[in-house]
Amino acid sequence: MSTTEYEGVxxxxxxxxxxxxxxxxxxxxxxxxxxxxxxxxxxxxxxxxISFPKQTVTALIGPSGCxxxxxxxxxxxxxxxxxxxxxxxxxxxxxxxIYDGDVDPVxxxxxxxxxxxxxxxxxxxxIRGNVLSGLKLSxxxxxxxxxxxxxxxxxAGLWNEVKDRLGNAAGDLSGGQxxxxxxARALAVQPHVLLMDEPCSALDPASTLKIxxxxxxxxxxxxxxxxxxxxxxxxxxxxxxxxxxxxxxxPGHVVEQGATTEIFGNPQEQRxxxxxxxxxx
Amino acid sequence: MADVxxxxxxxxxxxxxxxxxxxxxxRTVTGAxxxxxxxxxxxxxxxxxxxxPAFQTQGLSFLTTTGWDINTDPPTVGIFGMLYGSVxxxxxxxxxxxxxxxxxxxxxxxxxxxRLSRVLTNLIDLMAAIPSVILGLWAxxxxxxxxxxxxxxxxxxxxxIPIFENTSGNxxxxxxxxxxxxxxxxxxxxxxxxxxxxxxxxxDLINASEALGCSLWTMLRYVALPYGRGGIVGGIMLGLxxxxxxxxxxxxxxxxxFETNWDKIIESGGGSVATLIVSRFGEVSGPLELQLLxxxxxxxxxxxxxxxxxxxxxxxxxxxxxK
Numbered sequence: 001m002s003t004t005e006y007e008g009v010x011x012x013x014x015x016x017x018x019x020x021x022x023x024x025x026x027x028x029x030x031x032x033x034x035x036x037x038x039x040x041x042x043x044x045x046x047x048x049x050i051s052f053p054k055q056t057v058t059a060l061i062g063p064s065g066c067x068x069x070x071x072x073x074x075x076x077x078x079x080x081x082x083x084x085x086x087x088x089x090x091x092x093x094x095x096x097x098i099y100d101g102d103v104d105p106v107x108x109x110x111x112x113x114x115x116x117x118x119x120x121x122x123x124x125x126x127i128r129g130n131v132l133s134g135l136k137l138s139x140x141x142x143x144x145x146x147x148x149x150x151x152x153x154x155x156a157g158l159w160n161e162v163k164d165r166l167g168n169a170a171g172d173l174s175g176g177q178x179x180x181x182x183x184a185r186a187l188a189v190q191p192h193v194l195l196m197d198e199p200c201s202a203l204d205p206a207s208t209l210k211i212x213x214x215x216x217x218x219x220x221x222x223x224x225x226x227x228x229x230x231x232x233x234x235x236x237x238x239x240x241x242x243x244x245x246x247x248x249x250x251p252g253h254v255v256e257q258g259a260t261t262e263i264f265g266n267p268q269e270q271r272x273x274x275x276x277x278x279x280x281x
Numbered sequence: 282m283a284d285v286x287x288x289x290x291x292x293x294x295x296x297x298x299x300x301x302x303x304x305x306x307x308r309t310v311t312g313a314x315x316x317x318x319x320x321x322x323x324x325x326x327x328x329x330x331x332x333x334p335a336f337q338t339q340g341l342s343f344l345t346t347t348g349w350d351i352n353t354d355p356p357t358v359g360i361f362g363m364l365y366g367s368v369x370x371x372x373x374x375x376x377x378x379x380x381x382x383x384x385x386x387x388x389x390x391x392x393x394x395x396r397l398s399r400v401l402t403n404l405i406d407l408m409a410a411i412p413s414v415i416l417g418l419w420a421x422x423x424x425x426x427x428x429x430x431x432x433x434x435x436x437x438x439x440x441x442i443p444i445f446e447n448t449s450g451n452x453x454x455x456x457x458x459x460x461x462x463x464x465x466x467x468x469x470x471x472x473x474x475x476x477x478x479x480x481x482x483x484x485d486l487i488n489a490s491e492a493l494g495c496s497l498w499t500m501l502r503y504v505a506l507p508y509g510r511g512g513i514v515g516g517i518m519l520g521l522x523x524x525x526x527x528x529x530x531x532x533x534x535x536x537x538x539f540e541t542n543w544d545k546i547i548e549s550g551g552g553s554v555a556t557l558i559v560s561r562f563g564e565v566s567g568p569l570e571l572q573l574l575x576x577x578x579x580x581x582x583x584x585x586x587x588x589x590x591x592x593x594x595x596x597x598x599x600x601x602x603x604k
Contacts, residue, residue: 078491106494114492120485124507137503138494182489189493 029054029223030075030112030193033090036251037070040084044070046251048089050242052193057215057224059234059260062244063280067252068227071244072195075225076112077105093193110138113191117198119178121170121185128166130181134189148188156184157214176207183214187222194218196226200233212237231276235264243272325582332576334569343576349539349557351566360554360577362541366456367553367581370531371524373460373546374467379517381464382471387501389472390479402476409469417533420462425534428458432547444544451549454536459551462530467520474516478509511596518592525585528555554581 031051037044045067052058060068073079075091077098090097098108121130131149135142142148149166153159158180162173170181179199186194196215200208208230215224215237228234234241241263246252256263256272267273274280335343338355346359385405389398432452439445482505490500506513531553537560538550558574558581565571 076492078488081491106496109492109494116485116488116492118485120483120489122486122489122504133503134493137490137499139499140494185489185493 026054026056028052028092029094030225031092032071032075033092035071035074035089035091036087037067037074037079038084038086039070039082043251044246045074046253048254050254050257052223052225053240054223055219055221056239057219057226057237058240058242059238060225060227060242060244061229061231061234061275062252062255063246063275064229065252066244066246068244069197071252072114072197072225072227075193075195076109076114078109078114080105106138110134110140110189111191112193112195113186113189114195115179115182115186115197115199118202119175119182121173121178121181123169123171125170126167127162127170127173127181130170131184131188134185138189140189142188142190149184152184152187153181155187155214155218156180157210157217158184174207176203176210179203179207179211180214183211183218187218191222193223193225196224198227198229201229208233231264231278235260243267243269243275245271245275328575328579328582331572332579334572335576338569339573343573344580347539347541349561351570356569356573358573360557360580362539363552363554363557363577364580364584365541365543366551367525367555367584369542369546370456370460370463370535370551370553371521373456374463374524375517375521377461377464378467378471378520382468382516382520383475383513385468385472386475386479387505389476391497391501391505402473405469405472408465409473413466413527413530416462416465417530420458420530421533424461425453425458428455428461429453432457435547444546446545447548449549452547454534454549454551456535456542456546456548456551459531459535459553460546462534463524463527466527466530467524470520470523471513471516474519475509475513478512478516479505482508511598515592515596518588518595521588521592522585525588526555526581528559532556532559554578554584 028051032048035048036046048071050058060071062068070079074087079085079087087099091099093108093112096103098105122133125133128149131152132145134140135145135148150159150163153162158177161177162168162181170178173181179202183194183199200211203211212233215226218224219239226234226237238260240258241260242257243255243263244252245255256267256269263272264276267276335358339358342359344359344364345361346357347362348357348359350357385401389401393401429452432447432455435445436447436452440447486504486508487500490504495504532555535552535556536550537552537556539552540550542548542551554577558578561570561574565574
């Protein structure tokens with residue numbers, strides 16, 4: 001994948017989203033098979049089967065505590081860093097189980113990037129340093145760092161705001177700008193999948209809109225999986241939606257999944273209908 | 282309306298502490314704070330006044346030469362070698378203690394199971410509680426003869442490096458052994474501070490580096506250690522402050538000689554200001570020698586003061602950068 005593919009992402013047609021919301025179902029980038037997850041003795045997810053088609057946006061929705069964040073952390077092997085973490089089933093990326101013994105978790109985390117709820121740029125590094133930090137931290141070699149910085153910041157919708165002060169500390173940026181910087185940082189290592197765990201929950205509406213534009217544009221290149229509590233956001237940005245629910249005393253599972261228009265417009269399950277209409281959660 | 286509101290500017294500071302209990306408490310705390318300042322100033326003034334005669338009789342050579350001949354008139358004494366020795370011993374201690382302490386802290390925070398790390402924390406605190414005289418005795422009877430063998434090996438295989446030269450064949454009472462004892466005293470301090478600082482690395486940043494495919498090593502190198510640098514340097518300086526002033530443990534193991542041992546760290550003989558004072562104090566020949574010793578103490582005091590000020594500068598500067 002060449003880095004030039006990120007060019008020209010700024011012009012975005014919000015009206016066009018409705019039509020583009022249903023991509024043709026392409027080849028599968030990632031999928032989980034019968035995935036169950038534990039923290040110690042507590043089972044938090046059970047029997048999750050979801051597939052994520054290439055270059056689409058999938059929203060994971062559901063009330064707090066239903067295991068969405070845990071689920072997303074199993075997709076790039078961050079879950080295993082928590083003491084007592086365990087899992088059954090498989091997470092397939094390009095057809096291979098990423099939990100196979102011979103898979104290097106570092107390689108997986110480079111191919112499957114992640115953006116967190118709270119913007120977390122490295123405060124002691126400059127803006128430029130943050131964008132390139134993934135290369136430095138992982139020891140990945142890429143040429144033309146200036147181009148990488150410009151392309152990824154452009155793709156994250158931040159270039160015009162920071163191009164004259166790339167040497168400033170990242171801590172000087174606003175929360176929304178920091179979150180876009182973090183997206184640029186994740187893109188610099190050229191991931192195929194981008195996981196986003198409530199990326200806008202700490203941001204103001206204007207910043208949220210910018211991030212959503214960015215997500216729409218990025219989905220032309222990368223597969224995006226986003227956890228969100230914001231129903232409108234799920235409708236605005238995603239092609240597919242999976243609804244997670246943890247009923248009292250039982251682990252979280254997927255109640256319903258499918259095209260976002262179906263989940264929100266014509267859900268098959270009463271619980272989904274209630275949730276997307278804000279009757280609980 | 283207009284006749285109720287007061288137009289003049291009112292100072293609200295006094296209003297903020299108008300509660301009587303608060304006033305008493307504030308004054309007590311302020312008084313206590315100034316007491317410690319007064320004690321510090323008192324010590325400095327006392328030492329400063331006492332060291333005037335040393336300068337009158339010795340001039341600047343008190344600081345630039347090395348020797349302790351009290352029988353000439355005026356006595357020819359100079360503490361350069363001792364001041365230098367204090368620094369050298371502390372430096373040797375740091376070279377040994379810093380890597381050990383930082384690695385230990387990294388292990389406790391990022392690698393060891395929580396239960397083990399709690400046990401280690403208690404053990405290390407216990408290590409800090411060993412009185413230095415006990416440590417000195419142990420070093421004299423156990424460490425000295427053991428370390429003699431290490432130094433023989435160092436000399437045999439690395440003797441071509443000037444600092445590991447030994448021409449006398451005497452490997453006892455060397456700066457290396459004294460520095461090693463100081464390292465044992467510094468390790469608990471530096472470890473405790475470093476562990477505290479590293480355990481405060483924001484989880485957000487650890488998450489970020491893990492998600493970027495970071496190994497533990499690169500996470501430490503680029504995230505945790507830079508983040509904690511200010512605190513770690515502060516811990517090192519605390520340890521250094523202790524090492525510079527440490528007297529009795531060094532006195533047990535170091536062969537005190539009144540000449541400057543520049544760099545022969547495994548050659549017998551060396552000195553430090555604190556051991557100079559303790560070695561001469563018992564058999565002091567008269568008021569002038571006592572004042573000379575107090576003058577030496579004055580400069581030790583100034584040296585540790587400088588170390589602390591520099592430490593504070595470093596800590597506050599790195600703190601600013603992080604913000």
